[in-house]
Amino acid sequence: MYHRDRRRAERFGEEAERYDRARPGYPQTLVDDLMAESPRTVLDVGCGTGKAGQLLVECECRVLGLEPDPRMAAVAARRGIDVERSTFEAWEPAGRTFDLLIAAQSWHWVDPAVGPAKAGTVLRPGGRIALFWTLFKHDTESQAVLAEIYRRVEPSLSEDSGVLGTVKRGGASLHIAQLAATGMFEKPRMRRYTWDRSYTTNEWLDQLPTHSDHRLLGPERLAALVSAVGAAIDERLGGSLHLRFEVWMITARRAQQAPTRSHPTR
Secondary structure: OHHHOHHHHOOHHHHHHHHHHHOOOOOHHHHHHHOOOOOOEEEEEOOOOOOOHHHHHOOOOEEEEEOOOHHHHHHHHHOOOEEEOOOOOOOOOOOOOEEEEEEEOOHHHOOOOOHHHHHHHHEEEEEEEEEEEEEEEEOHHHHHHHHHHHHHHOHHHOOOOOOOOOOOOOHHHHHHHHHHHOOOEOOOEEEEEEEEEEEEHHHHHHHHHHOHHHHOOOHHHHHHHHHHHHHHHHHHOOOEEEEEEEEEEEEEEEOOOOOOOOOOOO
16 A cells, blocks of 8 residues: 555655656657547646656647656656646646546555546546556566575565566556446556666666665665665676566546546545
């Protein structure tokens, strides 16, 4: 239940510039699918630094980002996104509706007792919701080397970490069920996108501190882990990592005749 862990949720802004620089983007095929029905108005929930929202701005969409952290919001604003400082749960739409609602790497921070139904109220009939996450997958050799380092240096992260590629993947079915339970959406569907990228040692180390589970370690433990990972990549993996990224997207159309209901309030 990530949405309850506000201490973890609010750590990203400490590294807003690094997050924007080092985190991976999204493949063009995903953008093409988001634009398939030519949305003009987009709500970007938990927009962060705007890495996803900017791709839709470039497609001439009007994007409104919601972001509670002022440091992340400032970077998103530089990307040309209108940003309102708020969580999705607390945000007041003031009668506004949208063609598309996206949540890139952020929907797990939204209270499931509020988010799915509220999404239905701010989408026009026939509009779409698209929730997507990027997963890391290392090659066999890199996985073995990194797993050894994490078990030795920071075993608390060795069994469930997105960076290590060991994150538990059972959440998609729960998000789908929560959307379906509102009665406000047509049948949700899953789509998957893959692409490959190589990282130098420095590039990989640059993005490690942007992950919330790593930031919770504190400066000394994080520094020790980063140092050990860097040494292993240089000495045992030839100074680079090759990853396959997988983006999993849950998408659903807002029903034309969705039931009239008010979303839960906090």
